[in-house]
Amino acid sequence: MDLFNEINWSAVARQAFDEKINDLEFIKKFKAKSIVTERDTLEWGKKLNKSLAKRRYSV
Template sequence: MVNMTLSIPEELHKKMKTHKEIRWSEVARHAIEQRIDDLEVMNRITSKSKLTKKDAEEISKKIKRSAANRFDEYSNRH
């Protein structure tokens, strides 16, 4: 197994030290594995996609507009 060193903020380290029962290397390993799994799923999905970056940006704008409209409608009712 490969060893890896990482830097964390001092405040986070203080909080971690209050939970000595937790194996933080295992927590980090699990988080990294989960992120890799998520990225692999995303890569499989996007590798089959015909969308261009411009298409994706346009869809993103439409979704944001729709969400804003729904929020406005909800706010006006309450």
């Protein structure tokens, strides 16, 4: 950070915080409307990981 004195690091951090808060608010609203359970998402994640691993290691 000392290498780039001209950058307003407070503004950079504030913008990053705002973006993260917006992302979390979106996720919260999305989850409120969703009928998908945590178990469903874990199952999908396992299937996706297996599929990606198969694709990666079959090359």
